[in-house]
Amino acid sequence: MTTIVRVQGLSRIYGEGDTAVTALDRVNLEVGGGEFLAVMGPSGCGKSTLLHLIGGLDHPSAGEIEIEGKKLSQLDDAHLTELRRRRMGFVFQFFNLLPVLTAVENAALPLLLDGVKPRQANEKAAQWLEQLGLIERSGHYPHQLSGGQQQRVAIARAMVTEPALLLADEPTGNLDSRASDEIAGLLRKAASDWGRTVIMVTHDPRIAAFADRIVFLKDGRVVDEARLSANGHEEAQMVKDRMEAL
Amino acid sequence: MPVRHALLALLAQQPRYGYELHAAFEALVGGQQNWDLKPAQVYTTLLRLTEAGLVRLSESGEGAETDKRLFEITPEGQKELQNWLHSETALEPQRDAFYLKLMLALSIGEEVRPIVRVQRTALYRRLHQLTTQRQEADPRRELAKILLMDKAVMHLEADLRWLDMIEARLDEVCQQPLPQPELRRRGRPARGS
Numbered sequence: 460m461t462t463i464v465r466v467q468g469l470s471r472i473y474g475e476g477d478t479a480v481t482a483l484d485r486v487n488l489e490v491g492g493g494e495f496l497a498v499m500g501p502s503g504c505g506k507s508t509l510l511h512l513i514g515g516l517d518h519p520s521a522g523e524i525e526i527e528g529k530k531l532s533q534l535d536d537a538h539l540t541e542l543r544r545r546r547m548g549f550v551f552q553f554f555n556l557l558p559v560l561t562a563v564e565n566a567a568l569p570l571l572l573d574g575v576k577p578r579q580a581n582e583k584a585a586q587w588l589e590q591l592g593l594i595e596r597s598g599h600y601p602h603q604l605s606g607g608q609q610q611r612v613a614i615a616r617a618m619v620t621e622p623a624l625l626l627a628d629e630p631t632g633n634l635d636s637r638a639s640d641e642i643a644g645l646l647r648k649a650a651s652d653w654g655r656t657v658i659m660v661t662h663d664p665r666i667a668a669f670a671d672r673i674v675f676l677k678d679g680r681v682v683d684e685a686r687l688s689a690n691g692h693e694e695a696q697m698v699k700d701r702m703e704a705l
Numbered sequence: 706m707p708v709r710h711a712l713l714a715l716l717a718q719q720p721r722y723g724y725e726l727h728a729a730f731e732a733l734v735g736g737q738q739n740w741d742l743k744p745a746q747v748y749t750t751l752l753r754l755t756e757a758g759l760v761r762l763s764e765s766g767e768g769a770e771t772d773k774r775l776f777e778i779t780p781e782g783q784k785e786l787q788n789w790l791h792s793e794t795a796l797e798p799q800r801d802a803f804y805l806k807l808m809l810a811l812s813i814g815e816e817v818r819p820i821v822r823v824q825r826t827a828l829y830r831r832l833h834q835l836t837t838q839r840q841e842a843d844p845r846r847e848l849a850k851i852l853l854m855d856k857a858v859m860h861l862e863a864d865l866r867w868l869d870m871i872e873a874r875l876d877e878v879c880q881q882p883l884p885q886p887e888l889r890r891r892g893r894p895a896r897g898s
Contacts, residue, residue, distance in 0.1 A: 640839075664829070664832065664861075664862050665832065667829070668829055668832035668835075669833070670833075673829060683822050683825070685825065685829050687830050687832075687833035
């Protein structure tokens with residue numbers, strides 16, 4: 460399994476001196492291609508900080524983050540922006556769709572910002588809306604969509620640039636349990652069927668259970684880890700072992 | 706006794722052979738991993754139900770051999786079934802193997818956090834499996850199965866919350882004495898007590 464995300468000795472301290480708060484304390488983490496990782500822990504444990512640092516939305520106080528072998532600390536702002544725009548997709552709790560744009564226009568936005576022609580961008584966005592079962596709503600505005608549908612538009616927007624890495628911060632935090640299952644199921648699909656690496660922050664055990672692996676954070680540190688399904692490498696090894704046993 | 710009444714209800718649908726009843730029961734509870742009912746228990750239960758007059762042999766059966774006897778419900782059986790359906794269902798007792806392990810670990814001074822972690826991983830793995838099965842189930846055909854899985858999912862969620870609570874209160878629990886039996890002295894109470 461190729462490593463998509465490598466985090467080493469990552470710390471984030473806010474403030475200075477007596478008032479300094481350690482949000483993240485020397486965290487190590489590796490996430491493979493096509494792996495679905497859930498990050499759990501009580502509020503204030505540093506899980507959102509971790510996600511923001513991996514997404515290049517915040518700068519670490521110490522430590523290093525590599526995305527597809529590129530060290531974030533060695534990228535200038537322009538290259539960091541490009542990496543973020545092309546290789547990462549973001550899904551947030553409050554959808555963050557633009558109210559004046561339709562579903563398909565919202566989904567096409569990252570491509571337009573990247574200089575793709577509107578027609579091509581809209582076609583690509585429509586393809587993703589179709590994958591996510593929302594094509595018949597493509598002309599609707601956000602206020603005409605349910606929470607679950609808005610989050611599906613947000614996933615289409617995140618997927619439209621074909622990123623290697625999908626980062627989701629409490630993606631079901633604002634949804635009822637049925638829509639939550641749907642969204643978690645789609646993130647599961649993004650990993651298993653579409654080969655993306657997914658890192659999702661959640662406090663909901665049922666949603667975390669969709670993932671391949673869970674890391675538990677507490678007081679800024681990884682305190683436990685649970686593998687819920689065999690990863691690609693282990694599965695390959697198991698197949699090999701079985702073949703040899705024949 | 707749920708098995709006894711389950712058989713009555715399955716016979717209320719239609720007369721059935723013993724092996725048919727076993728298969729129907731297993732399909733309903735979602736497989737033998739959920740409820741392991743042995744075929745022998747089906748036959749002994751049928752025998753007892755017959756003796757009680759709640760079930761009888763149907764005349765359209767093929768013969769006297771055990772697996773060729775067709776059973777049907779009697780009017781008394783129908784009455785008993787109605788009583789069962791409309792009475793309250795007994796709640797499960799607080800019998801928890803993990804609780805027992807945890808308290809015993811505490812009592813011999815074992816470090817319990819690793820024990821909690823192993824259990825948490827096991828619960829999440831089970832939840833992951835159920836989630837996958839739940840996603841694959843077709844709500845237009847398999848709603849009964851889905852309802853049963855939902856129950857299991859909710860119980861696992863509760864167990865996970867309980868583990869979090871245990872972990873949060875572990876230091877406190879360690880400082881308290883474990884439940885001890887009340888040892889009563891034999892014979893007459895001592896004077897003055």
